[in-house]
Amino acid sequence: MKNLSFLNIIFFLLAGIAHAEALPNEPHIVVSGTHEISAVPDILRMSLDINEVGRDVAEARASVEERSELLLQALKSLGVKKKDITSARLQITPHYNWSNKAQIYTGTEVSRVIEVILRDLAQYDEMVRAIIDARVARINNTSLESTENKELRALALQGAVADAREKAVLLVKNFPEQVGGVYSISASPSPGGFRPARYQVAEFAKRESFEPGVIQISETVQVVFYLMK
The missing domain is CATH 3.30.70.2970 (Protein of unknown function (DUF541), domain 2)
Structure with a gap:
């Protein structure tokens, strides 16, 4: 029980921010997961x-x-x-x-x-x-x-969920508790593509030749898992 109390304190600190929803009375862990995918814009x-x-x-x-x-x-x-x-x-x-x-x-x-x-x-x-x-x-x-933005965001979301689960398992690895079911989960998408930019046309015309490069599409989730003995 002493280990569990200490563990819960660590998990609340790692959460970084207060969870918007009420947390369960049962032992739990709050973690965030992130996943990023690179794509060629079209x-x-x-x-x-x-x-x-x-x-x-x-x-x-x-x-x-x-x-x-x-x-x-x-x-x-x-x-x-x-x-x-x-x-x-x-x-x-x-x-x-x-x-x-x-x-x-x-x-x-x-x-x-x-x-x-x-x-x-x-x-x-x-x-x-x-x-x-x-x-x-x-x-x-x-x-x-990217015209495949919807599909890429779905993949990024799946990766973020998997990342959250992996973090939760890693955090409890040296404790007697195990990661249980999900109490709640929320997603916070990051904007994809280049950041908006303003240009005077004279300045824009002097820019070097256009290279689309790659864009980053990322998703972040915050998950509350139950802890089980």
């Missing part, structure tokens, strides 16, 4: 911002509309499907400066966000040229993903 998501600032709202709007259409036509010529292009409504935002407690109108910003999914990464360079030609102001974010 799709690219981009969020593009086309904008214009000026005192003449009609001119600013016409510029954004023209550049948006230029980009959309270029994407379609690359074979990007309509379902993989999302063009948001125009946003019109007046800008003011304060001077001597008075608002002074400085111009109006007209902008549109266009989101694109590129499913043929071999066309990356051509898409970048289309972005530059359309004078896209900013690339809000990019992310590389």
Whole structure:
């Protein structure tokens, strides 16, 4: 019994965080398991911002509309499907400066966000040229993903569960108790793909040639096991 009390203290410390659910009154162990899978990405998501600032709202709007259409036509010529292009409504935002407690109108910003999914990464360079030609102001974010993300996450989850079980068995190895059934289990998925990144297009155009590399898909679980004599 003395060993069991000491063992429970260790397990609570190893848990690192308080478990969200009520823990059982019976002897138990709280462990976390993690598993990571590397995958070659095959799709690219981009969020593009086309904008214009000026005192003449009609001119600013016409510029954004023209550049948006230029980009959309270029994407379609690359074979990007309509379902993989999302063009948001125009946003019109007046800008003011304060001077001597008075608002002074400085111009109006007209902008549109266009989101694109590129499913043929071999066309990356051509898409970048289309972005530059359309004078896209900013690339809000990019992310590389795998079309097999669902299957890969399932494998990562299975690996995380196995890792949690292995840790539990290892921790009780030198004690008389054995790992029993599961009281509760919860998963905390980690985002896959590259972290979102923002770029000014001029900066983006100077980047070295595109190499998709690999992405990491990981899953983490927290499990409460019963302890058995």
